[in-house]
Amino acid sequence: MWIAVSCLCLAVLCVSGDSGTSGNALPTCSANKLTVYKMVLHTFWSRTTFPKHYPDWRPPAQWSKVFGRSHDKSSSLFRLGQKSTQGVKMFAETGRSDLLELQNQGQKGIFDVFNAPSISQGVGRTEAKFFVDGNHSLVSLMSRIIPSPDWFIGIDSFDLCINGNWLDSITIEVDPMDAGTDNGFTFTAPNWATEPQGEAYRITAHYPAHPAGSFFYPYLRKLPTIATFQFIKLKEYELNEVFHHTEDDRSYDVVNAEEMVQDNNINILNGNKDFQTAINEEREERENHINYKPNNRLKQFESLTTTLSSTSWSGDRMHNSIVTATPSTVSGSNVVSLGNKEAILNGIAQFYTNPKKNDKPRHKKNRRTKKYYKKYRPPRDCRVSDWSEWSPCSKSCGIGEMTRKREVKKHAKRGGRLCPPLVETKWCGSARSCNKQYFDW
16 A cells, blocks of 8 residues: 655655554644645546456446545544444445434534545546644545445545644545445345444455455455545635733732721731831831931830730720820820720721821831831732633634633732633634635635
8 A cells, every 4th residue: 555645845755554544743733723625536446447246237336425524533433443333334334424424513523524526437536625723633534335235445534734744735545445334245245234243344355255255356466446535735724813811000909007907907906916026126226226216106106006905805895995096196195985996996097197297207217117007918810700612603614713702700910910811713614515616716
């Protein structure tokens, strides 16, 4: 068996190989490129090449339509050495593709489904066009030999992508195959079902080794060529994905002392960690710096914190009268009635946010401790919903697109991760229902 390949940028005659072998070539072709191929079936079944039992009538030698698929590695049409599916059984015995047609585009790794017209005589030609992409670079197809018990020609999972490039053209010689569902040995044998069902196998000049076999030619080394499949690359399309990103405002929310009191009032009354840290650092500077000038407002803050820390709570009721801070002073403070929690919190907020107008030097020196009154909120990443279902294909004939979307639940803030793509697009469509002029660019 031989395979003639015209590779990208090179025209070479490649070594022989099995028509059903796709190889392990790496890297793969780009998933963002959709490629259109033309399949051409040439048949050479004549009385000259196959004189034994050549059918002249009821019916004469001919070929059914070609049924084909492009797909990924998770799918296959038929497989030698394995039992044929019911769809392949029906097609090999009758030429009907009803069951095979039930699996359509997007199901079980199938990318495109295509047909080529039947050939009304033993020698002839038919063609069809189909689509592949980097994720679905395999092609499988078959055509029934008419008349025959369950014989057909075909290709199983041939990879059109070699070393990361689409083949420009390739011609593959094929042998007749038996679906393993019928026991007949001749073209016009009656329908004797194989029980139990056998495995699909390749018919050769020496197998099956039965004298009545229509393809049994023991004096030949191999059968003459009965058909070839040719694949010709027509055109490549580039798929552009649509991305929608949200702007990162890079903003940080800073909460002043009043908001901290409202959000964390219990923590403040029990001694807030950040406030206590400010006091400790102030004391260290007091001890380690000779020219240190005391900060009167920090002294007031320390006195206030000590007072608040000594106050006990039980539910919403305060058991001791407490001194609340005012913008002017702490020592000359007002006495708050029992349980007046709101007045205490308001007094603390005013103490940190409303310094005296003529206290500019003190306000300036208090910058170092004031940063501890700000609350830092960590970055928030963008959150999106799950993908929607794929939309219907935009075209019933030829190249179309399918899209799916997702929505933003929460936008990114404070340097969090940006939103991922919100729209995803992929190729769809088929050349099966297009007229002949569709690809005449």
